[in-house]
Amino acid sequence: MNNPLLIETEPVSYIIGNDAIEKSATKFKEFNRIIVITDENVEKHCLPVFKQKLPSLIIDGVITIISGEENKSIHQLIYIWNELTRLNVGRDDLIVNLGGGVVTDIAGMAAATFKRGVQFINFPTTLLGMVDAAIGGKTGIDFARFKNQVGLFINPTCVIIDPIFLKTLEKLHWQSGFAEVIKYGLIMDRELWQKLEGKNYNDVDDWDTLIIKAAKDKIDIVRFDALEKGIRKNLNFGHTIGHALESYYLKSGHPVTHGMAIAAGMICESWLSSKIFGMECIHMDCIVKMIDSNFERFNFTKDEIPRIMQLMEQDKKVRNNKQNFSLLRKIGKAVHEVEVETDIIIKSLEFYIDRKKCD
Numbered sequence: 001m002n003n004p005l006l007i008e009t010e011p012v013s014y015i016i017g018n019d020a021i022e023k024s025a026t027k028f029k030e031f032n033r034i035i036v037i038t039d040e041n042v043e044k045h046c047l048p049v050f051k052q053k054l055p056s057l058i059i060d061g062v063i064t065i066i067s068g069e070e071n072k073s074i075h076q077l078i079y080i081w082n083e084l085t086r087l088n089v090g091r092d093d094l095i096v097n098l099g100g101g102v103v104t105d106i107a108g109m110a111a112a113t114f115k116r117g118v119q120f121i122n123f124p125t126t127l128l129g130m131v132d133a134a135i136g137g138k139t140g141i142d143f144a145r146f147k148n149q150v151g152l153f154i155n156p157t158c159v160i161i162d163p164i165f166l167k168t169l170e171k172l173h174w175q176s177g178f179a180e181v182i183k184y185g186l187i188m189d190r191e192l193w194q195k196l197e198g199k200n201y202n203d204v205d206d207w208d209t210l211i212i213k214a215a216k217d218k219i220d221i222v223r224f225d226a227l228e229k230g231i232r233k234n235l236n237f238g239h240t241i242g243h244a245l246e247s248y249y250l251k252s253g254h255p256v257t258h259g260m261a262i263a264a265g266m267i268c269e270s271w272l273s274s275k276i277f278g279m280e281c282i283h284m285d286c287i288v289k290m291i292d293s294n295f296e297r298f299n300f301t302k303d304e305i306p307r308i309m310q311l312m313e314q315d316k317k318v319r320n321n322k323q324n325f326s327l328l329r330k331i332g333k334a335v336h337e338v339e340v341e342t343d344i345i346i347k348s349l350e351f352y353i354d355r356k357k358c359d
């Protein structure tokens with residue numbers, strides 16, 4: 001078994017790979033007390049593993065929130081602040097965020113705002129958390145039923161990525177994380193795309209390698225552009241339309257996973273890439289095929305497109321009433337800040353519904 005990968009950067013250090021949890025033991029030394037924030041599923045499946053791997057660590061409090069995107073809310077943020085107050089957490093304590101993207105987003109925001117900032121470490125427990133959500137310092141909650149409407153950029157002191165937690169993850173959430181892995185292949189990492197192409201997430205046998213590769217791709221980008229002023233925007237490929245779809249289904253009371261929405265968004269935005277940058281049809285068809293073989297289709301109709309478009313208008317990527325997209329020139333090469341007119345975006349959603357071959 002290989003040693004986990006250590007990446008020491010300012011202001012975050014990373015430990016990635018098997019036995020990362022054991023290797024993180026020294027990271028707790030300088031703190032007074034340790035408080036874990038988690039959700040009920042992770043408390044059941046992953047907290048025992050965490051404790052077993054760090055037997056000498058004393059945990060002074062566990063705050064358990066309710067799982068699910070619909071609970072990435074102001075109500076749960078207040079609940080966490082109340083619990084931190086009850087436990088009298090101070091700035092010399094450490095918060096351990098143990099969970100998927102919902103936990104790391106909301107608990108990161110709670111830690112960053114409580115008493116003007118308590119330090120925290122992210123221990124992602126989902127594939128999506130390991131390759132994306134726990135890395136890069138974006139924290140926040142959904143508000144007024146819009147995704148990530150309120151939040152802040154604030155980095156954890158460390159991110160500890162140990163695939164051992166994934167043993168209990170449900171298939172649906174493997175699939176969700178797989179969408180973000182595909183995204184790195186498409187925007188920046190052709191070698192990764194070549195490893196993935198034609199694969200179904202159920203058949204992947206080298207997750208450990210893929211997780212390290214995808215997590216490193218994200219770290220490389222956020223190290224360079226922490227506040228999303230430039231190249232980090234490339235990570236938004238699939239997300240302008242994807243977030244609108246995610247909000248749409250959340251609003252309708254039938255939430256879908258983040259990855260499913262982003263996968264659909266990547267189909268629409270690949271179509272935009274072919275129309276705007278002339279991305280070759282052969283590339284677009286490969287992308288659509290890959291996504292269709294891993295993700296079931298959404299069945300929204302053309303009549304629903306105006307409501308999806310309304311949600312897109314709340315997106316943080318909107319400027320001068322035009323939608324700002326990150327698109328592909330080709331597989332492995334993204335471009336950001338591409339302004340796209342509304343009628344072309346609508347056509348991309350129609351393409352999603354009709355799904356004709358590229359011409």
Ligand SMILES: NC(=O)c1ccc[n+]([C@@H]2O[C@H](COP(=O)([O-])OP(=O)(O)OC[C@H]3O[C@@H](n4cnc5c(N)ncnc54)[C@H](O)[C@@H]3O)[C@@H](O)[C@H]2O)c1
Nearest residue numbers: 041045067100101102125126128129133138165168169258
């Ligand atoms: N901050 C960022 O940069 C960023 C990036 C991408 C996504 N996100 C956010 O991440 C969220 C989605 O994250 P997610 O896909 O991890 O979903 P999630 O946090 O909702 O977790 C999915 C489900 O799996 C359960 N779970 C987690 N780990 C488990 C384990 N090891 N075993 C068994 N069950 C487990 C959870 O309780 C939950 O029910 C969205 O809110 C999205 O907006 C944030």
